[in-house]
Amino acid sequence: xxxxxxxxxxxxxxxxxxxxxxxxxxxxxxxxxxxxxxxxxxxxxxxxxxxxxxxxxxxxxxxxxxxxxxxxxxxxxxxxxxxxxxxxxxxxxxxxxxxxxxxxxxxxxxxxxxxxxxxxxxxxxxxxxxxxxxxxxxxxxxxxxxxxxxxxxxxxxxxxxxxxxxxxxxxxxxxxxxxxxxxxxxxxxxxxxxxxxxxxxxxxxxxxxxxxxxxxxxxxxxxxxxxxxxxxxxxxxxxxxxxxxxxxxxxxxx
Amino acid sequence: xxxxxxxxxxxxxxxxxxxxxxxxxxxxxxxxxxxxxxxxxxxxxxxxxxxxxxxxxxxxxxxxxxxxxxxxxxxxxxxxxxxxxxxxxxxxxxxxxxxxxxxxxxxxxxxxxxxxxxxxxxxxxxxxxxxxxxxxxxxxxxxxxxxxxxxxxxxxxxxxxxxxxxxxxxxxxxxxxxxxxxxxxxxxxxxxxxxxxxxxxxxxxxxxxxxxxxxxxxxxxxxxxxxxxxxxxxxxxxxxxxxxxxxxxxxxxxxxxxxxxxxxxxxxxxxxxxxxxxxxxxxxxxxxxxxxxxxxxxxxxxxxxxxxxxxxxxxxxxxxx
Numbered sequence: 001x002x003x004x005x006x007x008x009x010x011x012x013x014x015x016x017x018x019x020x021x022x023x024x025x026x027x028x029x030x031x032x033x034x035x036x037x038x039x040x041x042x043x044x045x046x047x048x049x050x051x052x053x054x055x056x057x058x059x060x061x062x063x064x065x066x067x068x069x070x071x072x073x074x075x076x077x078x079x080x081x082x083x084x085x086x087x088x089x090x091x092x093x094x095x096x097x098x099x100x101x102x103x104x105x106x107x108x109x110x111x112x113x114x115x116x117x118x119x120x121x122x123x124x125x126x127x128x129x130x131x132x133x134x135x136x137x138x139x140x141x142x143x144x145x146x147x148x149x150x151x152x153x154x155x156x157x158x159x160x161x162x163x164x165x166x167x168x169x170x171x172x173x174x175x176x177x178x179x180x181x182x183x184x185x186x187x188x189x190x191x192x193x194x195x196x197x198x199x200x201x202x203x204x205x206x207x208x209x210x211x212x213x214x215x216x217x218x219x220x221x222x223x224x225x226x227x228x229x230x231x232x233x234x235x236x237x238x239x240x241x242x243x244x245x246x247x248x249x250x251x252x253x254x
Numbered sequence: 255x256x257x258x259x260x261x262x263x264x265x266x267x268x269x270x271x272x273x274x275x276x277x278x279x280x281x282x283x284x285x286x287x288x289x290x291x292x293x294x295x296x297x298x299x300x301x302x303x304x305x306x307x308x309x310x311x312x313x314x315x316x317x318x319x320x321x322x323x324x325x326x327x328x329x330x331x332x333x334x335x336x337x338x339x340x341x342x343x344x345x346x347x348x349x350x351x352x353x354x355x356x357x358x359x360x361x362x363x364x365x366x367x368x369x370x371x372x373x374x375x376x377x378x379x380x381x382x383x384x385x386x387x388x389x390x391x392x393x394x395x396x397x398x399x400x401x402x403x404x405x406x407x408x409x410x411x412x413x414x415x416x417x418x419x420x421x422x423x424x425x426x427x428x429x430x431x432x433x434x435x436x437x438x439x440x441x442x443x444x445x446x447x448x449x450x451x452x453x454x455x456x457x458x459x460x461x462x463x464x465x466x467x468x469x470x471x472x473x474x475x476x477x478x479x480x481x482x483x484x485x486x487x488x489x490x491x492x493x494x495x496x497x498x499x500x501x502x503x504x505x506x507x508x509x510x511x512x513x514x515x516x517x518x519x520x521x522x523x524x525x526x527x528x529x530x531x532x533x534x535x536x537x538x539x540x541x542x543x544x545x546x547x548x549x550x551x552x553x554x555x556x557x558x559x560x561x562x563x564x565x566x567x568x569x570x571x572x573x574x575x
Binding site: 011013014016017019026037041094095098117118120121122123124125126127128129130132133134137138139140141142154156157158159160161162163164165166167168169170173176178179182183212213214215216217218219220221222223225226227228229230231232233234236237239240241243244246247250251252253 | 365441
């Protein structure tokens with residue numbers, strides 16, 4: 001089975017985010033980018049499927065600072081081919097990305113394409129459904145659990161309230177992964193370093209990005225909350241005391 | 255050009271889903287701004303009994319056994335036909351496991367603009383979306399003939415749930431649903447053996463900040479001391495540390511406890527939407543800018559590892575007095 005995985009980098013939300021002076025884009029100068037955690041789960045799911053059913057995993061990623069490390073890590077985990085789309089993706093939306101990836105997918109002709117179900121900076125929907133429409137393939141998102149049958153896969157799709165539907169989907173298809181069957185594996189830095197010496201990143205230049213399909217951003221701003229929690233400061237002892245008072249007030253303890 | 259506002263109502267097992275209330279309420283406001291009609295699209299099979307719950311000016315109803323439950327392939331084919339025929343000014347979807355699967359796909363297929371994660375609209379009708387876990391808001395607009403929007407719950411809700419609506423009904427017969435490439439094999443209800451967190455009065459909820467599986471013991475101890483139950487946000491469940499039945503959030507459960515005690519939870523929109531009906535929210539997070547503090551009643555930036563043991567001790571001390 002031939003599997004393609006799309007990995008994206010997203011802003012690390014632990015860090016402070018700031019907005020450019022133009023007011024309509026994120027300031028990326030000092031922004032730390034990390035792998036989209038759902039994409040990491042998609043990669044893990046791909047590797048699990050490869051281990052179970054054999055086959056190959058190709059990872060495709062748009063260029064960002066730090067993407068080489070992400071690609072080499074994917075390789076150390078078991079990806080067979082790592083592809084970096086080169087160009088300026090700093091302001092590209094998912095529609096543009098889907099259109100840019102489409103020719104590579106058509107060239108590779110995978111049976112299954114996995115991507116994270118969403119990313120924290122999605123503004124024009126998530127990548128998976130856009131890519132599926134570009135490729136005219138079926139799509140299912142919020143998937144946690146895949147089994148391969150002859151010409152189809154059996155997947156588990158999540159709905160609100162913990163309801164799950166089991167779907168059978170013909171291959172080839174695009175799947176938006178919510179969670180891999182097991183959490184993404186850890187790979188030692190030494191192994192990644194070793195891989196850097198032996199594997200090669202295929203670079204594929206992208207000349208034009210077609211952003212059509214995204215809406216026009218007028219401004220970005222940090223939310224001004226209409227309310228804020230009453231903050232409790234002090235030593236752990238003092239904070240615990242104050243919380244006990246709150247528990248009392250709301251009748252949790254007497 | 256029509257200025258009509260369309261919404262795709264979601265339903266499950268004969269009932270309108272909660273998100274439909276958000277979509278219909280937001281749609282009504284937009285229809286007033288644009289002086290136009292609110293039109294609901296309902297796809298289903300023998301779902302006529304839902305008409306009376308839909309306070310729209312018109313319901314476009316497609317009835318087909320293939321639309322009995324959500325099937326992305328069947329839904330997108332039928333919706334494509336309806337959208338091409340009606341060219342709605344705006345079409346609202348839920349930013350849900352259903353709406354998100356459809357909106358991106360249809361946007362590319364039909365060459366229409368899409369804005370996702372919309373929380374509300376400005377008085378001019380501009381779209382305001384929340385990204386980056388709720389830390390950044392984006393105001394946008396579109397000049398396209400038809401714009402698709404996925405909405406998160408929170409800002410809009412129907413005042414009262416009516417069951418005596420009588421919208422005009424237009425039956426839509428899809429010309430042809432091509433051979434489906436997706437089939438539903440079965441629907442699995444959540445395991446009922448576990449506690450139902452949506453009914454528990456005291457919830458101790460843990461997020462990424464708990465760091466390891468072993469640390470869950472801290473939350474367990476606090477839950478035991480307070481007579482509550484431990485639940486979690488998405489990252490904890492995805493690590494396999496707690497069963498899915500304990501998931502609070504968009505694809506988990508919506509909760510309404512007397513006390514929601516959030517430990518190491520940042521407050522991503524997918525989580526927040528599920529806890530807003532809690533009576534009291536207390537949040538512990540070392541990040542002073544964590545969005546959870548915007549909806550919590552009480553908060554502290556103290557490290558959970560410094561606090562929980564002491565808190566448990568104090569609660570137990572009171573109980574044994």
